[in-house]
Amino acid sequence: MKTKSIWGNPPTRLYKLINIAKKDWNTNFSACIVGCSDGKFLLPFARAHIKVTGYDIDDVALYGGTKDFPIIKEKKKYSYSPTFKSKEFALESKKVLGVIERLEIENISEYAKIEKRDFYRNLPKEKFNVVFTSCSLHYSANQDFTLEDKTQKLQSIVLPNGYLYIDYMMAIDENDYKTYPKFKFYRKKEILNYFNDDWEILSFRENNNPSFEGAHVDCVRDHFHKFGYILARRIK
Numbered sequence: 001m002k003t004k005s006i007w008g009n010p011p012t013r014l015y016k017l018i019n020i021a022k023k024d025w026n027t028n029f030s031a032c033i034v035g036c037s038d039g040k041f042l043l044p045f046a047r048a049h050i051k052v053t054g055y056d057i058d059d060v061a062l063y064g065g066t067k068d069f070p071i072i073k074e075k076k077k078y079s080y081s082p083t084f085k086s087k088e089f090a091l092e093s094k095k096v097l098g099v100i101e102r103l104e105i106e107n108i109s110e111y112a113k114i115e116k117r118d119f120y121r122n123l124p125k126e127k128f129n130v131v132f133t134s135c136s137l138h139y140s141a142n143q144d145f146t147l148e149d150k151t152q153k154l155q156s157i158v159l160p161n162g163y164l165y166i167d168y169m170m171a172i173d174e175n176d177y178k179t180y181p182k183f184k185f186y187r188k189k190e191i192l193n194y195f196n197d198d199w200e201i202l203s204f205r206e207n208n209n210p211s212f213e214g215a216h217v218d219c220v221r222d223h224f225h226k227f228g229y230i231l232a233r234r235i236k
């Protein structure tokens with residue numbers, strides 16, 4: 001039985017990355033998802049019988065439990081304006097599956113290793129062919145580390161010839177360091193400074209415009225994000 005993540009379905013770029021790695025190693029490679037949550041980006045590897053490790057700090061996302069969801073009667077989408085202020089939705093608690101239960105239900109636990117680990121504070125010794133993280137760097141739990149630090153910690157667990165993929169949040173107003181602190185939100189092209197010539201940048205995209213995101217689990221308001229994406233390969 002196929003299960004669902006509370007964060008929805010992975011974007012096609014995840015499957016593209018899996019296919020790029022499969023061209024090199026078929027399914028004989030190791031992947032690591034830093035901030036795996038309930039497995040949105042992890043289960044596709046395990047379903048493809050690729051060995052995958054997931055780290056997270058959120059007990060409910062790992063082991064299951066209850067989370068608060070906004071009660072939304074009618075979904076609305078807004079265009080960006082700097083003064084946009086959403087109403088606050090009421091919350092309701094719902095039972096959710098953790099990544100470990102999802103793997104068990106789908107009968108693919110043998111391909112996955114899940115660990116409760118604060119990644120940036122406690123780096124693993126193991127290295128991987130593919131390292132992936134999506135929207136984890138900006139968490140307040142990581143505020144003791146600069147973006148340069150965090151980017152380099154992710155790089156440090158990539159094996160030679162391996163791939164590193166990062167989805168990250170950018171400052172909507174580059175000069176507003178209060179709303180968009182520099183340890184959380186990258187400025188335009190900033191991330192490129194943190195990749196030296198050990199790396200080949202295979203794909204790099206930063207959106208010019210903020211994209212709308214409806215209120216979601218643990219978030220009571222509709223809001224906007226500006227995203228960036230980078231895929232790099234360790235060539236040295």
Ligand SMILES: C[S@@+](CC[C@H](N)C(=O)[O-])C[C@H]1O[C@@H](n2cnc3c(N)ncnc32)[C@H](O)[C@@H]1O
Binds near residue numbers: 058121136142
């Ligand atoms: C926002 S969720 C991922 C949602 C999904 N990526 C998406 O875009 O829809 C990011 C996850 O990273 C985890 N995370 C943040 N900082 C972490 C850290 N230092 N170590 C491990 N996990 C971390 C959070 O607990 C959270 O489950």
